[in-house]
Amino acid sequence: MSEKSAHFLEQIIQKDLLKNQRLHLRFPPEPNGYLHIGHAKSICLNFGLAEKYAGQCNLRFDDTNPLKEEQAYIEAIQSDIKWLGYHWHDEIKYASNYFKQLYQWACYLIDQNLAYVDELSADQIRIKRGTLTEIGENSPFRQRSIADNKVCFEKMKSGGYAEGQAVLRAKIDMTHPNLNMRDPILYRIIYASHHQTLDEWCIYPSYDFAHGQEDAIEGITHSFCTLEFSDHRLLYDWFLDHLPVSSRPKQYEFAPLNLSYTLTSKRKLKQLIDEKYVTGWTDPRLPTLSGLRRRGVPPEAIKRFCSMIGVTKSDSVVDVSMLEFSIREVLNQEAPRAMAVMYPLKLTITNLDDGEKIQLKAPNHPQNDTFGTRNLCFTNTLYIDQADFKIEKPNKKWKRLYLGGEVRLRNSYVIHCHDMKLNENGEPIELFCTYDQNTLGKDPVDRKVKGVIHWVEADSACDATFYLYDRLFQNETPDMHANIPFTDFLNPKSLVIVAGSKVESSLKQALPGVVYQFEREGYFCLDETLSKQKKQLIFNRTIALKDTWVQ
Numbered sequence: 001m002s003e004k005s006a007h008f009l010e011q012i013i014q015k016d017l018l019k020n021q022r023l024h025l026r027f028p029p030e031p032n033g034y035l036h037i038g039h040a041k042s043i044c045l046n047f048g049l050a051e052k053y054a055g056q057c058n059l060r061f062d063d064t065n066p067l068k069e070e071q072a073y074i075e076a077i078q079s080d081i082k083w084l085g086y087h088w089h090d091e092i093k094y095a096s097n098y099f100k101q102l103y104q105w106a107c108y109l110i111d112q113n114l115a116y117v118d119e120l121s122a123d124q125i126r127i128k129r130g131t132l133t134e135i136g137e138n139s140p141f142r143q144r145s146i147a148d149n150k151v152c153f154e155k156m157k158s159g160g161y162a163e164g165q166a167v168l169r170a171k172i173d174m175t176h177p178n179l180n181m182r183d184p185i186l187y188r189i190i191y192a193s194h195h196q197t198l199d200e201w202c203i204y205p206s207y208d209f210a211h212g213q214e215d216a217i218e219g220i221t222h223s224f225c226t227l228e229f230s231d232h233r234l235l236y237d238w239f240l241d242h243l244p245v246s247s248r249p250k251q252y253e254f255a256p257l258n259l260s261y262t263l264t265s266k267r268k269l270k271q272l273i274d275e276k277y278v279t280g281w282t283d284p285r286l287p288t289l290s291g292l293r294r295r296g297v298p299p300e301a302i303k304r305f306c307s308m309i310g311v312t313k314s315d316s317v318v319d320v321s322m323l324e325f326s327i328r329e330v331l332n333q334e335a336p337r338a339m340a341v342m343y344p345l346k347l348t349i350t351n352l353d354d355g356e357k358i359q360l361k362a363p364n365h366p367q368n369d370t371f372g373t374r375n376l377c378f379t380n381t382l383y384i385d386q387a388d389f390k391i392e393k394p395n396k397k398w399k400r401l402y403l404g405g406e407v408r409l410r411n412s413y414v415i416h417c418h419d420m421k422l423n424e425n426g427e428p429i430e431l432f433c434t435y436d437q438n439t440l441g442k443d444p445v446d447r448k449v450k451g452v453i454h455w456v457e458a459d460s461a462c463d464a465t466f467y468l469y470d471r472l473f474q475n476e477t478p479d480m481h482a483n484i485p486f487t488d489f490l491n492p493k494s495l496v497i498v499a500g501s502k503v504e505s506s507l508k509q510a511l512p513g514v515v516y517q518f519e520r521e522g523y524f525c526l527d528e529t530l531s532k533q534k535k536q537l538i539f540n541r542t543i544a545l546k547d548t549w550v551q
Contacts, residue, residue, distance in 0.1 A: 007311040009045070009224060009252060013053055016221070023055030024221045027081070027088075028211070031061045031195075032068035033266035034281040034288040035080045037302070037323070041257040044306040046224060047086035058218055059088035062095045062211065064204050066194040074195070076281070080289040084299045095210050096196040098217055102205045103157070105213060105243050106168060106186055110149045114242055115186060116142055117152035119166045128174075129182050136174035136182040156189055156203050163189050170209075172238065180235045184208055212236040216245035223249045226256035227315055257309070258317045260476040262287050268479060268486065277490060278472075284540050285472040285494050295469060296515040296525030296542030301330040317477065321550075327543050331515055331523045336364040336371055339410060339454040340503040340518040340539075342466055344383040346430045346458070349415070352380035360440075362411035374506045378412055378435075381458040383502050388453040389428060391420070399451030401431070407451045410519055414439040414449050454519045460505040464537040466498040467527065471549070503537065515542055 006014065013023060025046045029035060035043075050057035059081065063069050081088070109115035118125065118141045130136035144152070156166050168187035176182055186209040193199050215223050223236075230253045240248060256264075263269060269286060272278050281288050284295035292302070305326040309318050352358075358378040365371035388400040388407075401407045406416040412435075419432040436444065443449050475481075475489035503518075510516070512528035523542040530538040 008313065009222075009254060009311055010049065010052075012252060013049060013222065017053060022221060023050065023053050024058070024089075024219055025050050025055060025224065026058040026060050026093075026215065026218065026220050028060045028062045028214070029077050030065070030068075030207075031063055031070065031073040031077060032065065033073060033270060034076050034290050036264050036266070036269065036289065037259060037262070037287040037292065038257040038264035039080075040084065040289060040302050041306050041309070041311075042224070042226070043081060043084055043086060044303055045254070045311060047081070047084075047088075048303075050089075051086075055221075056089035057086075058090065058093050058220070060093035060095070060214060060218065062207060062214070063194070063196060064095050064207055064210050066190060066192040066204065069195055071195045076290055080293075083289065083293055084303065093214075093218060094196055095205070095214055096194060098210070098214055099197060099201055099205070101217065102210055102213060103203075106205070106209075107150070107153065108243065109170065109186070110146060110153060110168075112242070113146055114171050115168055116144050116149050116171055117156065117166050118142070118169050118183075122164060125167070125185075129179060130174070132179070136176075136179075138174050139169070139183070142171065142183070153187075156187065157201075159191075159202050161189055163191055165189065168203075170238075178231055178234055180208070180232050181238070184235060208232060208235055209239065212239050212249065212251070213243065213245065215249040216240060216243075216247050219247050220249040223251040225251055225253050227253050227313070228256070229253055253313070254311050255313060255315045257306075258315070259287065259323065260317050260320045261471045261473050261478070262320055263473070263479055263486065265479070272487070275487070277487065284467070284469050294527065294529075295540050296523060297327055298330050298334060298515065300334075301327040304330065320471065321547055324543055324547060328523075328545070331517065331542065333368075335515045335517040335523055337362075337366065337519055338374075338504055338507055338516045339456055340464065340466075340501060340507070340521060340524070341383045341385050341454065341456050341461075342498055342501045342521060343386040344456075344500070344502050345386045345389060345428065347382045347384050347415075347455070348430060348432050349380040349382065349435050350418075350432050351434045352378075354380060356380065360412055376411060376504065377457045377460055379457055379459065382409075382455050383458055383461060384409075384431075384453055384455045386428075389417075389431060391428065400453055401451070406447075406449060407453055408439070408443070408449050410452055410454045412440070412455070413437065414444060454521075456502045456504045458502075461502040462505060462508050462537055464501045464503045464507070464539055465534075466501050466524070466539055466541065467530075468496040468498060468541045470494050470496075503539070507537065510537070510539075517545075520545070 027046045047057045118139045128137040167185045169183045172181045174182045185206050187203045233251045236251050282290040282294050284291050305323045360376040361373045362376050390402045393402050408414050414436045415433040417433045420428045421430040423429045472494045473489045474491040478489040479486040510526040515525045518524050522544040524539040527538045527540045
């Protein structure tokens with residue numbers, strides 16, 4: 001966590017610790033999808049505060065809905081948390097670990113005449129619940145006797161009802177101004193195999209009923225939730241007040257992370273996957289942590305970003321450029337340099353003999369000697385990028401090569417272009433240049449060389465394909481437009497594939513997870529999965545060197 005002034009949740013913790021209270025937090029994801037950048041804020045908050053104040057933080061899967069949960073999600077969530085550098089206390093927890101206890105507490109509420117089995121349909125329950133301006137109406141099943149409710153709940157548990165035929169509800173107040181207090185559902189019937197308990201249960205607790213009691217069972221002291229749970233806090237406390245729990249956690253709410261040009265709804269992200277707009281949860285265009293990792297975003301950049309935006313009670317939208325700034329800032333320090341030519345143009349050095357090789361040294365990081373050096377081979381056949389050459393002399397701002405002009409090759413010599421070969425369309429397909437052997441590492445005394453361009457040696461270069469990723473949406477708030485589907489705002493250039501590119505020979509041994517700065521092109525990392533599938537080097541662009549979205 002940052003050393004800046006303590007935010008309001010830290011202040012609460014500091015006061016409680018002064019009272020000799022312990023600190024025990026939890027991160028409670030539902031295993032119904034992959035974690036995204038919004039979850040990173042909660043991960044950094046809970047695990048980070050536990051580290052900072054010598055507390056503990058549990059990882060608990062709130063697995064109360066077998067219809068949407070998968071073991072693959074559980075494994076992905078664990079990997080994401082470890083990737084961010086955090087470790088949970090003790091063994092992994094599951095809501096399903098507590099199903100027997102939750103069932104017993106549901107029976108306790110029935111015995112206290114505080115819960116009843118309702119056989120209204122879901123639509124009937126919704127209608128009788130009322131609205132923000134109209135009070136609710138009691139269910140005709142609300143006055144069932146305790147004995148009848150116990151029989152009916154046992155019938156639910158033993159499979160005597162069909163799905164949707166009955167639910168268990170708390171008996172609170174159908175006129176309460178908070179809709180969450182209008183006899184909320186505690187248990188519903190779901191005939192589906194659970195990833196942990198298999199077919200042991202056909203009734204499952206609701207999230208609202210399970211969450212606070214799980215906190216109490218685990219001895220959680222502070223339950224940090226995002227603002228959408230503010231209206232649920234009354235219900236969270238009501239259950240704790242009316243059940244014989246052994247500890248009393250307290251819920252606090254903070255603003256979620258809303259990021260411009262980004263969706264952070266698992267339901268909508270899944271829609272993008274199901275409708276084939278992206279390739280899956282790990283697609284590098286998605287804001288999932290797995291997608292960001294595959295794209296090459298370093299975990300430290302995400303942690304810095306979460307520290308930068310802070311923790312407040314005010315809901316707002318954070319500019320995605322802040323995340324991109326953090327990524328560039330970290331990668332500028334951490335990424336080794338290499339050279340890659342996206343659109344190759346052949347360049348022949350006419351004053352160097354065929355087969356002659358000049359061995360050069362290049363720094364792996366210009367500002368950090370500890371990165372060491374790498375070998376470059378300079379021969380009479382090279383590639384530069386097509387964008388670095390113009391036939392006619394351009395304006396004074398042009399700092400690259402043109403016919404009759406000269407430029408420095410990165411970590412190499414000054415070259416002069418004296419001729420070229422064109423194709424039938426009048427486009428250059430080969431340049432003929434001379435090199436000045438007295439210019440290695442220095443500019444000529446008698447002339448000023450304005451530009452430096454990158455290059456690769458032709459014979460030793462590796463073929464590569466570049467996947468150029470960009471923002472998935474071209475609208476700041478894609479899901480905030482009435483009557484316009486968010487898919488209408490997808491960026492058609494969120495992925496551009498460039499084949500036939502060349503990278504320097506050192507990248508034959510590019511390591512998965514290592515991000516390289518391809519000089520003057522951007523930050524890239526090897527896509528291990530695609531490279532193996534397609535049997536070629538495929539590099540994902542993590543981020544461009546500069547923000548191209550600045551207006």
